[in-house]
Amino acid sequence: PKVTYIRAGHLFDATSDNRRDNVVIVVEGDRIKSVEAGSFAIPNGSTVIDLRNATVLPGLIDCHTHLTARADRYDPINYFKGTPFTEGFAAVRNAHSTLLAGFTTVRDVGSPPFAAVDLRNAINDGFISGPRVVASGPPLSITGGHGDVNGFSPETRVTLFPDQRDFRIADGVDQVRQTVRAQVKYGVDVIKVLATGGVLSQGDSPGAPQFTFEELKTAADEAHAAGRKVAAHAHGAEGIKRAILAGIDSIEHASLANDEDIALAKEHGTYFVMDIYNDDYILGKAVEFGLPAANVEKEKMVGRTQRENFEKAFKAGVKMAFGTDAGVYPHGDNAKQFKYMVQFGMTPAQAIRAATFNAADLIGRSKDVGTVEAGKFADIIAVSDDPLANVQALENVQFVMKGGVVYKDKIANTAVA
Numbered sequence: 573p574k575v576t577y578i579r580a581g582h583l584f585d586a587t588s589d590n591r592r593d594n595v596v597i598v599v600e601g602d603r604i605k606s607v608e609a610g611s612f613a614i615p616n617g618s619t620v621i622d623l624r625n626a627t628v629l630p631g632l633i634d635c636h637t638h639l640t641a642r643a644d645r646y647d648p649i650n651y652f653k654g655t656p657f658t659e660g661f662a663a664v665r666n667a668h669s670t671l672l673a674g675f676t677t678v679r680d681v682g683s684p685p686f687a688a689v690d691l692r693n694a695i696n697d698g699f700i701s702g703p704r705v706v707a708s709g710p711p712l713s714i715t716g717g718h719g720d721v722n723g724f725s726p727e728t729r730v731t732l733f734p735d736q737r738d739f740r741i742a743d744g745v746d747q748v749r750q751t752v753r754a755q756v757k758y759g760v761d762v763i764k765v766l767a768t769g770g771v772l773s774q775g776d777s778p779g780a781p782q783f784t785f786e787e788l789k790t791a792a793d794e795a796h797a798a799g800r801k802v803a804a805h806a807h808g809a810e811g812i813k814r815a816i817l818a819g820i821d822s823i824e825h826a827s828l829a830n831d832e833d834i835a836l837a838k839e840h841g842t843y844f845v846m847d848i849y850n851d852d853y854i855l856g857k858a859v860e861f862g863l864p865a866a867n868v869e870k871e872k873m874v875g876r877t878q879r880e881n882f883e884k885a886f887k888a889g890v891k892m893a894f895g896t897d898a899g900v901y902p903h904g905d906n907a908k909q910f911k912y913m914v915q916f917g918m919t920p921a922q923a924i925r926a927a928t929f930n931a932a933d934l935i936g937r938s939k940d941v942g943t944v945e946a947g948k949f950a951d952i953i954a955v956s957d958d959p960l961a962n963v964q965a966l967e968n969v970q971f972v973m974k975g976g977v978v979y980k981d982k983i984a985n986t987a988v989a
């Protein structure tokens with residue numbers, strides 16, 4: 573396999589909060605072979621990527637995306653305007669933007685039936701470019717819950733959403749078990765359940781629990797038996813508590829977590845994945861794109877509290893992984909969340925590790941991604957400004973390599989030494 577040498581002025585490898593200066597990263601095929609001191613003798617005739625004026629980091633990981641979603645479609649009537657192709661086309665474009673923004677791995681936690689699974693496969697085949705995708709199926713929802721399509725006549729149920737009963741809507745432990753098994757059968761990597769109401773859904777309340785403890789435990793046990801992790805959308809305190817006690821691996825949003833939830837998450841080692849950027853977009857742009865007033869009111873109830881609870885949970889020692897709900901805002905803007913993570917209590921190094929080392933742990937891929945170390949995939953990004961001084965440097969990623977292949981290069985001088 574081909575060997576490439578990357579000369580890095582600074583390396584934040586994400587194994588700790590520290591950075592190193594002046595190193596050579598040896599890439600062989602799609603993996604990192606070794607990380608050497610700057611004095612390492614690069615053999616004559618080698619391909620050398622010169623990032624001596626940059627900070628090199630592991631490819632970023634977003635644990636909460638919806639790659640099929642467009643952030644310019646907020647009118648609920650859009651449910652009736654598209655076809656599966658609408659979402660397929662969006663996914664191809666969104667995957668590309670995400671990769672070029674420096675996110676070389678994402679977990680997709682809800683795209684209609686199996687779009688994320690197909691997308692993952694097309695990217696892995698090399699047919700289209702995009703990040704590594706850890707794919708869920710459609711999120712499991714109770715009837716009338718956050719994942720159901722509410723507010724229309726009963727006629728719409730069977731004619732327009734035939735997949736709902738098979739792969740998405742589940743009531744009672746038997747249906748939950750069957751749905752998880754069906755999703756596993758069709759190739760998902762992770763199970764997503766909706767444990768409370770939501771902000772952007774119609775007719776439900778973010779604070780209200782959805783699914784009983786027994787249903788959530790069935791989802792978690794069934795997913796784990798199949799070697800899959802399980803993520804729970806949960807804003808409200810009671811839903812968060814049930815999900816943690818059910819053995820779910822991550823709480824998504826965690827907006828209204830109370831002290832008991834925070835203590836339980838810490839005790840159980842449950843990750844919080846808190847999307848604290850998108851409030852800006854929802855209260856700004858989404859309104860222009862047709863978001864109903866009721867949803868705006870719901871956002872106002874959770875946005876500010878979620879940011880405060882991010883700080884509270886982090887300071888209490890809850891494990892945090894980076895996740896943004898991309899698709900709510902435009903794909904490719906994922907790094908805009910770092911600023912808020914720093915504003916609400918993390919150092920830049922801690923925020924970056926949430927999006928690399930911790931994220932890899934949560935998604936169960938630490939053997940392959942999340943750090944720049946020998947043996948990992950050569951998923952490597954670079955920025956010219958210092959992200960440890962100003963984390964917003966990550967909003968402008970100038971170099972992206974995934975699996976040893978360069979997808980973007982705005983700074984390196986690649987030459988044969």
Ligand code: ARG
Pocket residue numbers: 769770771772773778825827847848850851854871874875878897900
């Ligand atoms: N998908 C989520 C929901 O509809 C978005 C929540 C966004 N708001 C927030 N403050 N994180 O519930």
